[in-house]
Amino acid sequence: MKIDGEKFTEQAALYAVGALDNAERREFEEYLRSALGEEKRELRELTDAASMLPLALPHSFVPPQIKSRLFARIEAQMTTAETKVISIPAKVLPFPEKRRVSFFDLFKLQPASGLLAAATLLLAITSGLLLWQNSKLSRERDELVQQVSTKNKELIAKDQQVDELAQQTTRLISLAGKEAPQASAKVFWDTAKRKWVIYIYNLPAAPADKDYQLWYITNDQQKVSATIFRPDTNGRRELTIEVPQNVASRLAATAVTLEPKGGSSQPTSGLYLVGTIGA
Amino acid sequence: MEDTIQPSFDPTGDQELIVRLRAQDQSALNVLYERYSGVVYALALRIIGQSADAEDIVVDSFWQVWQQAANYDVSRGQLRGWIVTIARSRALDRLRVIRRAPTVDSEEADNARRILASDDNPEQETWEAEQSAIVGAALAALPKEQREALELAYYQGLSQSEVAARLGEPLGTIKTRIRLGMMKLREQLSHLQRS
Numbered sequence: 403m404k405i406d407g408e409k410f411t412e413q414a415a416l417y418a419v420g421a422l423d424n425a426e427r428r429e430f431e432e433y434l435r436s437a438l439g440e441e442k443r444e445l446r447e448l449t450d451a452a453s454m455l456p457l458a459l460p461h462s463f464v465p466p467q468i469k470s471r472l473f474a475r476i477e478a479q480m481t482t483a484e485t486k487v488i489s490i491p492a493k494v495l496p497f498p499e500k501r502r503v504s505f506f507d508l509f510k511l512q513p514a515s516g517l518l519a520a521a522t523l524l525l526a527i528t529s530g531l532l533l534w535q536n537s538k539l540s541r542e543r544d545e546l547v548q549q550v551s552t553k554n555k556e557l558i559a560k561d562q563q564v565d566e567l568a569q570q571t572t573r574l575i576s577l578a579g580k581e582a583p584q585a586s587a588k589v590f591w592d593t594a595k596r597k598w599v600i601y602i603y604n605l606p607a608a609p610a611d612k613d614y615q616l617w618y619i620t621n622d623q624q625k626v627s628a629t630i631f632r633p634d635t636n637g638r639r640e641l642t643i644e645v646p647q648n649v650a651s652r653l654a655a656t657a658v659t660l661e662p663k664g665g666s667s668q669p670t671s672g673l674y675l676v677g678t679i680g681a
Numbered sequence: 682m683e684d685t686i687q688p689s690f691d692p693t694g695d696q697e698l699i700v701r702l703r704a705q706d707q708s709a710l711n712v713l714y715e716r717y718s719g720v721v722y723a724l725a726l727r728i729i730g731q732s733a734d735a736e737d738i739v740v741d742s743f744w745q746v747w748q749q750a751a752n753y754d755v756s757r758g759q760l761r762g763w764i765v766t767i768a769r770s771r772a773l774d775r776l777r778v779i780r781r782a783p784t785v786d787s788e789e790a791d792n793a794r795r796i797l798a799s800d801d802n803p804e805q806e807t808w809e810a811e812q813s814a815i816v817g818a819a820l821a822a823l824p825k826e827q828r829e830a831l832e833l834a835y836y837q838g839l840s841q842s843e844v845a846a847r848l849g850e851p852l853g854t855i856k857t858r859i860r861l862g863m864m865k866l867r868e869q870l871s872h873l874q875r876s
């Protein structure tokens with residue numbers, strides 16, 4: 403199917419600013435596979451023009467910590483990669499001096515057979531070493547494939563989670579630190595499914611004999627335990643919980659306290675995190 | 682728009698940077714970051730409106746550039762275009778998650794916008810300012826309706842149907858506005874485009 407000139411320009415312009423609906427975008431991309439050089443050039447010009455739009459935005463100060471974070475991530479990657487490198491020491495064998503072999507040398511096999519046996523043994527050892535290395539690399543490759551597969555599954559789950567969070571029925575609750583001022587948390591509340599996805603940041607490590615406890619606080623000031631958790635070593639934690647039906651309709655706030663291990667029936671400490679829930 | 686305005690600093694060498702990136706040369710990424718982090722951050726801030734999320738977008742976008750430099754097809758357009766596309770896509774994904782959240786910290790975003798860059802590279806700063814002026818003038822020269830339709834699509838990730846619904850205009854009108862607007866921008870900005 404050929405798209406005529408003006409129609410192509412229109413589709414290309416819409417594509418360049420990301421305004422095509424999903425089905426139209428796929429159809430247009432399919433068309434581009436066999437597009438003429440002139441059409442591809444026009445699309446490139448429009449795409450380049452669109453990519454210049456942000457240049458007109460007010461110039462903002464780029465916080466220096468962004469760059470530090472980026473390069474720290476790269477350093478971590480490089481370090482990990484280096485530990486994966488397997489060092490195989492080179493083994494250089496002296497090449498025997500060339501000598502003329504006469505017909506009569508064939509009858510002097512006694513000394514040569516020793517050398518031959520040594521060479522064969524060396525070859526066998528080297529082959530064994532290479533086989534072992536190969537086997538080890540294969541195992542590592544399989545482990546990596548397994549890791550990729552796991553990551554893919556995690557990615558799909560995350561995508562589903564993002565889709566759910568992007569629903570119109572999702573509300574955001576921000577929790578600020580009180581006892582731990584540097585801590586914060588975000589709750590994405592899928593009101594249709596009564597599900598909370600909670601992201602907690604910078605919460606201090608809990609002592610060994612204590613746990614953090616999340617509470618629902620209702621509009622008549624009842625504190626209902628939601629869950630018990632411990633943050634990781636970076637103070638982070640992601641939680642997914644279902645809000646009981648009899649609580650969901652009465653929620654006024656949510657909070658985190660530090661409780662004896664296993665949790666309490668009512669809060670016994672100050673509020674480490676707290677966030678109010680508007681109407 | 683002043684046709685006589687030309688950038689005094691042309692940051693050529695993107696292709697060389699890509700070759701170095703493919704060889705995992707961090708200094709190349711550093712150059713690229715200095716060159717484009719400003720526009721990526723401004724874009725993320727414009728789309729999301731929250732500086733903490735915008736910071737994440739900058740880190741993730743340049744990380745993706747670092748990881749995927751080998752996949753960059755030079756024939757598909759400018760390096761800046763590729764980076765901006767990555768950042769826009771990531772920012773819109775994040776926006777879709779927080780779009781309907783009631784607590785967008787607009788004050789924080791405003792503060793971040795107000796702080797001007799203290800760039801220690803005056804040549805780069807001049808080049809950015811000139812490009813910004815040229816693109817800003819090209820956008821300002823568009824009829825308001827065309828600019829509005831373009832910005833809704835580009836910065837809010839709305840499809841043409843959604844733009845039409847938002848503005849209460851027929852779909853055909855929106856298609857025409859975007860086409861005309863983009864054609865004018867292409868013409869006005871053609872001298873900034875590098876092959």
